Amino acid sequence: MAKTLMIVDDSATMRKIIMRTVRMSGLQFDRTEEAGNGNEALEKLGANPVDIMLCDINMPEMNGTELVKKIREMDSCKNTKIVMVSTESSQELINGVIADGANGFITKPFTPEKFQEKLSPFMN
Amino acid sequence: MIDELCLNDALLAGAKEIFETMIFMDLEESTDPEQKMEEDTLLGSITFTGTLEGCLTICCSSSCAKTIALNMLGMDSTEEINGEDINDAIGEVTNLVMGSVKSRLADSVGNLEVSIPTVVRGRKLENSLGDGANKVLVKVNIEDEFAAELSLLYRENPEQHSN
Numbered sequence A: 001m002a003k004t005l006m007i008v009d010d011s012a013t014m015r016k017i018i019m020r021t022v023r024m025s026g027l028q029f030d031r032t033e034e035a036g037n038g039n040e041a042l043e044k045l046g047a048n049p050v051d052i053m054l055c056d057i058n059m060p061e062m063n064g065t066e067l068v069k070k071i072r073e074m075d076s077c078k079n080t081k082i083v084m085v086s087t088e089s090s091q092e093l094i095n096g097v098i099a100d101g102a103n104g105f106i107t108k109p110f111t112p113e114k115f116q117e118k119l120s121p122f123m124n
Numbered sequence B: 001m002i003d004e005l006c007l008n009d010a011l012l013a014g015a016k017e018i019f020e021t022m023i024f025m026d027l028e029e030s031t032d033p034e035q036k037m038e039e040d041t042l043l044g045s046i047t048f049t050g051t052l053e054g055c056l057t058i059c060c061s062s063s064c065a066k067t068i069a070l071n072m073l074g075m076d077s078t079e080e081i082n083g084e085d086i087n088d089a090i091g092e093v094t095n096l097v098m099g100s101v102k103s104r105l106a107d108s109v110g111n112l113e114v115s116i117p118t119v120v121r122g123r124k125l126e127n128s129l130g131d132g133a134n135k136v137l138v139k140v141n142i143e144d145e146f147a148a149e150l151s152l153l154y155r156e157n158p159e160q161h162s163n
């Protein structure tokens, strides 16, 4: 079944890099959206929930961990798989955000293979 | 107490990793200690706090910054790119290098909280931490074509303990 994706990162450059890396990983999405901050992501998700969300952590105003908590309060997004994509790599932080409701974690820098490995379980 | 050599190595190794894997450009420590920067430069900086506090900066010429941005975006060298996109790219490079340096230092200094990166255009731009600040400066060459400088301005924070 066709899947939808949202990329949330405060850097437009990073959103493009993630988009390209997803394409290189061979994973195919029916619709891909972008958001440059947490509020924009919540607004877009409210209108159109997605299957998979790739989410930065270090963002101004609302960071990725706060965003995950907010999304997990939304009924319409209860099936959305959230995979964090961050330069952060401490196990403590990873465990924390998974406990808050994220479904996976990819550390920057990343490779197409990493996206394939972490996202393919959510593609069926 | 962390020594300068350790920070120097983490900074260089972190930058090399990011340039190789995310920007597809070669970065090497300069063999010329007198290496000078061009007049027109961009400075990306990001601050950190923890048992060490300070700021990591990346300084490069405008033409180098443009090439970095084009590479990150997978664009051709003939394509046009605006200043805002270049700034965004340099900010993200700074963020990525900080992330890589931070994970290399995790065992020796513990976790560091990192800010959002900022980018300014100009020359001789430096953050000052005042008394007790140390500075590690690494001069590098990117693709044997551009001179750039990486720096870590830092001081130990006695109120915080490594965990």
Ligand SMILES: [Mg+2]
Residues within 6 Å of the ligand: A009, A010, A011, A056, A057, A058, A059, B095
């Ligand atoms: Mg970010």
